[in-house]
Amino acid sequence: MFDMDRLQKQSGIIGTSVGIHQVLEMITQVSPVDISVLVTGESGTGKEVVAKAIHQFSKRNNEELVVVNCGAIPEGIIESELFGHKKGSFTGAGEDRKGYFEQANKGTIFLDEIGETPLETQVKLLRVLESGEFMRVGEAKTRKTDVRVIAATNKNLAELVNNGDFRQDLYFRLKTVTVKLPSLRERVEDINAFIERFALEFTRSNDIRYRGFMPDAVRLMKQYEWPGNVRELKHFVEKVLVLEKGERITADVVKRELTDVLPHQTSFNPALPILVSKSTDKAEIDLILRQLFMLKQDTELIQKLLVGGAVTPTTATGLTKIEPIEGVQIPQKSMEIVEDGYRFIRDDAIGDMLIKDLEKEAIKRTLNFFNNNRRKTARSLGMSERTLYRKIEEFGVAPKIKSRR
Amino acid sequence: MFDMDRLQKQSGIIGTSVGIHQVLEMITQVSPVDISVLVTGESGTGKEVVAKAIHQFSKRNNEELVVVNCGAIPEGIIESELFGHKKGSFTGAGEDRKGYFEQANKGTIFLDEIGETPLETQVKLLRVLESGEFMRVGEAKTRKTDVRVIAATNKNLAELVNNGDFRQDLYFRLKTVTVKLPSLRERVEDINAFIERFALEFTRSNDIRYRGFMPDAVRLMKQYEWPGNVRELKHFVEKVLVLEKGERITADVVKRELTDVLPHQTSFNPALPILVSKSTDKAEIDLILRQLFMLKQDTELIQKLLVGGAVTPTTATGLTKIEPIEGVQIPQKSMEIVEDGYRFIRDDAIGDMLIKDLEKEAIKRTLNFFNNNRRKTARSLGMSERTLYRKIEEFGVAPKIKSRR
DNA sequence: ATTAAATTAGCCATTATGGCAGATTTCATT
DNA sequence: AATGAAATCTGCCATAATGGCTAATTTAAT
Structure with a gap:
């Protein structure tokens, strides 16, 4: 065991x-x-x-x-x-x-x-x-x-x-x-860990400051039923982090956002028409942020579907270009804003992988890329062929299927 | 025959x-x-x-x-x-x-x-x-x-x-x-069938109650030109179903929504940023809702294009290497992506980096992540502290600035 | 059938890693 | 200010890993 x-x-x-x-x-x-x-x-x-x-x-x-x-x-x-x-x-x-x-x-x-x-x-x-x-x-x-x-x-x-x-x-x-x-209701004591995990992951990968959740906010969240379970909690954490823009999450925020959550969240939020009964600028901005956030989630799904570049951006020609909205701070995924020299590793992988993990994945996928050609893979990765064979053995990353020329 | x-x-x-x-x-x-x-x-x-x-x-x-x-x-x-x-x-x-x-x-x-x-x-x-x-x-x-x-x-x-x-x-x-x-105007008598089909499909898959279209509503729809043909009708049906929240669709609703239809439905209205800066009344709120709904449609269009546009899913299988167009076969590809190990490296980096590159970037960014704490970085990356010091020297990736705790 | 390219693994010299230790510095707490 | 823990940094040495080289075998293209 x-x-x-x-x-x-x-x-x-x-x-x-x-x-x-x-x-x-x-x-x-x-x-x-x-x-x-x-x-x-x-x-x-x-x-x-x-x-x-x-x-x-x-x-x-x-x-x-x-x-x-x-x-x-x-x-x-x-x-x-x-x-x-x-x-x-x-x-x-x-x-x-x-x-x-x-x-x-x-x-x-x-x-x-x-x-x-x-x-x-x-x-x-x-x-x-x-x-x-x-x-x-x-x-x-x-x-x-x-x-x-x-x-x-x-x-x-x-x-x-x-x-x-x-x-x-x-x-x-x-x-x-x-x-x-x-269900999440059956494991309420785990909610703290989930919150911290989701918050850190999200803020880290989106360059949002993170100041934590107030204890009474967490307490409120523990009283909610979470019909969508962990997935719903994740989305909720991410949502309030965006809406609160780096400020500490208070019980008031949680209370407001939770009472606005309908029992069946589908891809389009039917809560939308209800919220329009508010009349203040703040409420409108929040509403817009909320909807934009959900749309952002849709685009994130699409990005995932795109597998980070399997289709060149030029294939998207003719699609509506979504313009940034002035005055509204929507965090952009840092994957889209690549700092100088940060080119190969996904942002959400940092702090979450061993060098060995990287190596294994690099070998596996480069082998795939070169149709299991060992010589080309070794050259591409900057290691000797001999070493590649050893690592293939070590990682068990390639079938013994022959691939020539 | x-x-x-x-x-x-x-x-x-x-x-x-x-x-x-x-x-x-x-x-x-x-x-x-x-x-x-x-x-x-x-x-x-x-x-x-x-x-x-x-x-x-x-x-x-x-x-x-x-x-x-x-x-x-x-x-x-x-x-x-x-x-x-x-x-x-x-x-x-x-x-x-x-x-x-x-x-x-x-x-x-x-x-x-x-x-x-x-x-x-x-x-x-x-x-x-x-x-x-x-x-x-x-x-x-x-x-x-x-x-x-x-x-x-x-x-x-x-x-x-x-x-x-x-x-x-x-x-x-x-x-x-x-x-x-x-065109749809040349087959007006088919509009009933389309409405029922689209309505049932949409309400079923989105858990919206469906109470049908009033006959005079359908009559109005039959008088519209539908420049976007069946596709436009489909979007319209879905839109009013959402906006009316499960209530029966009346001629008033259809009349209102059809007369509000913009000439180029696929464009994003740059007026939106302006609107959010003002106090809004009902009409403006409705406009916002419509714009947001159109954004949603844009993302749906993107999904459709990627999944069914260039290559039909029926061709998708047996993906053994990463190729640009095959990336369009998204559902199957994403299944491959969830395989163990495909998590850390960006797709466009494959075939374009040395192991040394990965290592250097991983060290540099994990050091950043841990605020230059060597011990934590070494542990996180699964290498000895001693080795980390050497690689810091080798790569020249960290200043001699001290960072403790 | 022939040939070039690719696969595979043993051998050995060289290089890299990790454990350990100790001197020094920094930080958090009291 | 004092104290203890944590962190930084680097030398030393045993062990592990790498890379160059080689040769036998297989495969694909012509």
Whole structure:
């Protein structure tokens, strides 16, 4: 059994509450064992973080972890995505396309929102769970994969089974081991740690001064239900930090902002029309800041989707240019304002990575970039080929697949 | 000839109007025949939907459909994107790579906004259309591909030819078969179906109650010109649903919102900064709301463009290296990104930095982060303090200014 | 079939790292 | 002002890592 402190540190799981302690214990127990895991918990409780931790501390951690959000894949293509299909080649002439199960061979696949999977697909999931066998769409041949499955849901699967929306056999199969994540209300004592963590991360990466939260403000936050759990808390912390512009966060601020939060926050805030009944300049400015902040979150999502530059900025030609608004101090992500010499490392990584981490990632991704060509990778990174081979061995970062010319 | 109902159901083409009926007829006729198709119609009329339907019911439907928005690709890289390039032919071309025509071999390529293609590129398009032959950028070798081409434009190509902006030979080649999509004003009787469809989709996915549109409201909408066609109608439906907060949509609402529609809905109103500096009344508040709503739409447009604009998601899989255009296949790429280890280094740095560079930057910035505290920096980076001192000396990255505690 | 390029890993000299220690300085607390 | 803890800084030495070199093998292009 390995060190719980190390687990918590390396996995990024925050908290000292009993509930989270049980989760950590469960992770230490199930990680080394090649068994299916079902992670349950309300939306926003960190199911993916847990899945990642399990993979990280499993025997498969040098293999791939493939994360699939079953709820976000349209029904029409989900089987193709999961199991692959017989199609024209993408990377080579004549090769069929692999699905996620094939991609995750030897590794782990995380099926988030498993309760959203169509019934027809569930049959096939059960099969691959039990025997590792699957077939690509449009193909008769049975293929094999060796994948550890971690599934997650925020729904009551038993209820879905009763309703006929989920297969009982698959349900029993998945829930061999269940890790239940507590909601934020069930782990109130962890809120302090979350606040500090989110605040520091956000202020650090956005060049906002941070002066902390007043104790009574934190107390108020602990009394709130947080239907959106950790994710909602994160957004809330970030929001008030922006709105208060570097000042200490008081109970008044928290009270005001929490009472303005509606139970179901969607991508567009229906609170908007209610707030317009205020009439002061301050309220208007706050409203505008609030909305701009949410739009900023949307653009942040888009940035993430863009993967920091996989698409050149020129491909955005023709899009509306959003002008800075004079007189309104909106912090810009410092990634967009690159100081001289700070060019390679993400801002939010500073203070959060070992040199070894950097090295490993650099090697892995540069190898990818050069299609696993060792010579080119070594030259590009400024290390000897001999050393590269050793580090590939050390990090386990490249398959023994040959790549020539 | 196959079932028209099945076609309409599976393709998602909405409408019962004569115009749309003719389109469906045309699709049934051209789909099974390996012939080039030109899809014309105003912006927002659903040209891509038609292209997808044609592919779906063609003999090539088990092969790839590659969707390319020619208008969104910068002139400088369009030939590289379409035909591929030889490594080293320009900055960033780390390896040889295939273009869309090669990728779509045996399948279909949809060239949206074909009228935006540069003249020099048109020559090469004509060649690949006629003989299937093309050359990668920076390479002399002729390659072959077998691709069905569907092109689309909202421009009058004949006029472009007269102006010398489009090649006549390419034009004649493309317009062998033309599918002309009617504007929304030409198919007013389809507006009911669109409204219901958009309303249900939007309210369902955003947890908004839906109480329908009053008949006189719909009547008003049928009298509007809809310069932005179906796309504009969709945005309008969504907007009023949000502003009316689940109440039934009345003719007053429609009248108010339609008369408030600005001529260029995609532009950002620079007046906004001015407005925030004044006291506001209801009308101005409404204006603010509308501007903000349009901003939201802009971000939605960005998302759509990136996910579905240049390359269709169906081509996305098996990403083994970071390539600029493949970055557009965002959903799958982001799944790869959440793999363990892809967290610290900026994407555009890969292939462009030495390990020493990373190390130097990491040390420098982590020192900054810890206010020049050597002990904390060394611990954070996972190196000995002794080594840190040496590297500080080696890199010359810190002043001899003391910093304690 | 041929050839150049690439992969892979052993060997050994050189270089880098980390542990340790001690002198000195700085900071926070009382 | 006094005190103790924390931090800075650098020499020394054992160990670990790197890089140059080599050769056998494999792969891809022609």
